[in-house]
Amino acid sequence: MKAAPFAYVRPGTVDDALTELGRDGAKVIAGGQSLVPVLAMRLARPTTLVDINAIDELYVLDTDGDTLRVGACVRQRTIQRDAKGAAVPLLRLALPWVGHRELRSRGTVCGSLAHADPAAELPAVAACLDATLTIRNRDGERTVAASDFFTAAMTTATQPEELVTSVHFPHAKPHEGFGFAEIGRRHGDFALAGVAVRVGAGDPARPTARLTAFGISDRPIVRDVSTLVREAVAADGSRTPEAALRAALVDGAAALAEDVVDTGGDAHGSTAYRRQLIAALASREIARAYVRATASSTAEGPA
Numbered sequence: 001m002k003a004a005p006f007a008y009v010r011p012g013t014v015d016d017a018l019t020e021l022g023r024d025g026a027k028v029i030a031g032g033q034s035l036v037p038v039l040a041m042r043l044a045r046p047t048t049l050v051d052i053n054a055i056d057e058l059y060v061l062d063t064d065g066d067t068l069r070v071g072a073c074v075r076q077r078t079i080q081r082d083a084k085g086a087a088v089p090l091l092r093l094a095l096p097w098v099g100h101r102e103l104r105s106r107g108t109v110c111g112s113l114a115h116a117d118p119a120a121e122l123p124a125v126a127a128c129l130d131a132t133l134t135i136r137n138r139d140g141e142r143t144v145a146a147s148d149f150f151t152a153a154m155t156t157a158t159q160p161e162e163l164v165t166s167v168h169f170p171h172a173k174p175h176e177g178f179g180f181a182e183i184g185r186r187h188g189d190f191a192l193a194g195v196a197v198r199v200g201a202g203d204p205a206r207p208t209a210r211l212t213a214f215g216i217s218d219r220p221i222v223r224d225v226s227t228l229v230r231e232a233v234a235a236d237g238s239r240t241p242e243a244a245l246r247a248a249l250v251d252g253a254a255a256l257a258e259d260v261v262d263t264g265g266d267a268h269g270s271t272a273y274r275r276q277l278i279a280a281l282a283s284r285e286i287a288r289a290y291v292r293a294t295a296s297s298t299a300e301g302p303a
Contacts, residue, residue: 003039007048013055014165018138020050022161028052030073033099033107034115058165063087067132067168076104076112076122087171090129090196093180094121100188110164113149116156116219119190121182123150124214127222128196131169137162150219175202177293179285182215183277185268191215192269193261193277197285199229201293204239206230209289211282216261216274223260228252229286239294246287253283 011017020026025047029035038044052058053073060071061084068088070079079085080095098104098112098121112122113133126133126146133144135158146167149157158164172178182194193215200208209229213221232248233240240248257278265271 003036004042004045006039006046008051009048010051010054014057014136014163015138017050017052017055017163018136018161020048021163022138023048026050026160028114028163030058030111031075031107033103034111034117052163060166063171064168066171068171069166069168070109071166072108072110072164074109076107076109077101079109080104088129088169089172090125090178090180090198091122091169093178094125094196097121097180097182097187097191097194103188110167113146113167114156114158114164116150116154117190118153118218118220119192119194119215121180121191121194121196121214124194124196124212124220125180126167126169127220128198128210128212129170131167133164134166134168135162136165141165147222153218173200175293176200177289177291177295179287179289179292181281181285183281193274193281195278195281195285197282197289199286199289199293201290204294205233207233207290207293209286211256211286213257213260213278213282216263216278218263221260223256225252225256225282225286228256229290233290242287242291245290246283249283249286250279253286254279256282 009020027046027049029049029051058071058073061074062069076095076098085092112120113126131146133149135142144157177199179197182191184191196212198210207229209225211223211225232245235248236244257275261275261278
């Protein structure tokens, strides 16, 4: 099947893009890795595609205070290769799981966030890190926390006439560690279940921890799991090996999975199966993130 007919414009400034988006039925396209398949299946029929690739200011990738600012046209592969991306280890951990290399070479970070697929990796990373998104309209701009940005499956806090221009990911702090994992039918497929984890161990006996589960609800589900980790550490000592800590987390991770998984079963896996996946992934990645946090000041993910 081919896309329904549409008009195409390629503005050179954000203001011109916003003018085009103010028309009924207009839709933004950047990398096109999410939108083009939707158009081909005629699940969306925009009257106009607004191509933002000619807008130079949307290619920004730099350090802004203690955050990494990623513009709307920055490709996912760029973050993997650019040294600036190392300041956000969780992002580096997640990116190899996003589709395939060819898709990451065209797909944009902000585009994945704006698409808001509940099984996608980057929305989960943004929610786990409490990233902030900058959204522009013709009256100005506003910032929205990732925890408020994703409102339902394929639905965000943006309005049709608005444009996500950038996202700010906070830099890793000393004594933070991260974990990321997912299970899919094949590498590159969307996840049946996955977790992103951030652990702070400035005081190894009283760590802080935040987990985001994805692929198991209509949006990324965030939980503070500090109490869970502290109880596990107390059971086995603050310098416990990863395997011992993981074993101490098993019961708590199972209860967590019961709480966060609310999607119904489908052809790929039942609700019970997804709960098993989340329980296993959560205990493993929390343990790994804790060990990384206590082993070094910042845990580096793979490039």
